[in-house]
Amino acid sequence: MGKKITLTIDDRQVTAFEGEKLLWVALENDIYIPHLCAIKEEERPSASCRLCFVEVEGFSHPVTACTQEVYAGMIVKTRSPRVDRLVKSAFELLLSDHRLECAKCPKNRSCELQKIAKERKLKLRLTRLKPLEKEYAIDESMGSFVFDPSRCVLCGRCVYVDHQEVEVGAIGFTHRGLQRKVTTFGGGLLADSPCTGCGRCVEVCPVGALFFTDKAG
Amino acid sequence: MTLLEGEREVILKHVKEILDDRGTSRENLIPVLQQVQDKLGYLPDLAMQKIAAGLDIPTVDVYGIATFYNQFRMNPPGDHQFKVCMGTACYMVGGNIAIESFERRLEIREGETTPDRKFSLERVACVGCCTMAPVVLVDEEVEGHVTPTRVDGILLAFETETEKEEGKNGEGIEEKEERRSDA
Numbered sequence: 001m002g003k004k005i006t007l008t009i010d011d012r013q014v015t016a017f018e019g020e021k022l023l024w025v026a027l028e029n030d031i032y033i034p035h036l037c038a039i040k041e042e043e044r045p046s047a048s049c050r051l052c053f054v055e056v057e058g059f060s061h062p063v064t065a066c067t068q069e070v071y072a073g074m075i076v077k078t079r080s081p082r083v084d085r086l087v088k089s090a091f092e093l094l095l096s097d098h099r100l101e102c103a104k105c106p107k108n109r110s111c112e113l114q115k116i117a118k119e120r121k122l123k124l125r126l127t128r129l130k131p132l133e134k135e136y137a138i139d140e141s142m143g144s145f146v147f148d149p150s151r152c153v154l155c156g157r158c159v160y161v162d163h164q165e166v167e168v169g170a171i172g173f174t175h176r177g178l179q180r181k182v183t184t185f186g187g188g189l190l191a192d193s194p195c196t197g198c199g200r201c202v203e204v205c206p207v208g209a210l211f212f213t214d215k216a217g
Numbered sequence: 218m219t220l221l222e223g224e225r226e227v228i229l230k231h232v233k234e235i236l237d238d239r240g241t242s243r244e245n246l247i248p249v250l251q252q253v254q255d256k257l258g259y260l261p262d263l264a265m266q267k268i269a270a271g272l273d274i275p276t277v278d279v280y281g282i283a284t285f286y287n288q289f290r291m292n293p294p295g296d297h298q299f300k301v302c303m304g305t306a307c308y309m310v311g312g313n314i315a316i317e318s319f320e321r322r323l324e325i326r327e328g329e330t331t332p333d334r335k336f337s338l339e340r341v342a343c344v345g346c347c348t349m350a351p352v353v354l355v356d357e358e359v360e361g362h363v364t365p366t367r368v369d370g371i372l373l374a375f376e377t378e379t380e381k382e383e384g385k386n387g388e389g390i391e392e393k394e395e396r397r398s399d400a
Contacts, residue, residue, distance in 0.1 A: 168275075194276075
């Protein structure tokens, strides 16, 4: 760990260690920055959700907080018209690929998308985009939990814990573009994969794509 | 896709040879996949599993790479390949209608092969003869202005061809039998 430094986030002085990523410094100091794909332990963040944009003084464009390292004397603003516009667009793009039926969703009220919408006063419906109509089969083969790919926002948290934490390698990103999804080898059922049913992926899922059946009610 | 008789051994042999040659570092995944596809014409599940084991990575990672790149195919090429052009011109005049007609008639989806491995269906980008749009490459032959009726026609031609061949073979056997009975 590097030496202790001071930086300013939204006019507040906070201390951090050199080399830490801005997103986690802000979150630890109760300054909220929307994020989905960020994983603290990951050395090279994928920065794919495009939600954690912030303005840093001296930078010409907003940067993603999950990839930006802190430095002494850094001055950060978590909100600006440019940041809000980027986040609004990224959020709507995510929603267009997410089956929006919150009332029927087991993660209703504990969903990260709902949290982001509330914090940033964003609408939980599409205004400019058409929904992508995906017909993915719901995988109930594991019994203790269910995988519904149509609610997946491709944050990659489940893939990370599966690969790096429990080191099972049952699920991963497959296909490309609009067809991109999290599947098992060959796209088969979880029960036919090396999945051990540990449930770590379910715990980290920010939305209702992976959920425990007992909580589904 | 179920493997043909003896195909399993061929797959195992080629994959082993290529892995032995290439080494087991993860960076070799794409070159290995390319070489295996060169040898086998496609990437069977078994080959991907063996490659994953050889490189000591999860099978799903191999599958992820193989499905990401268009150059890799998961299904064996059919005896006859239909490549439906989805370039701008063909798309505008109904290339998707042509592809749907093939899908309906062959009962497979784009990128798949019929279970008897006779026909495979693919989409390609511009073939280079946009005036004939929508274009379908039937093996190496260019078919222009492909309507659903033309799709039926193309498939009918193949059906009659196989019937003829079967008929010929049948006759051949009969002739032989006749000769035998003569002798």
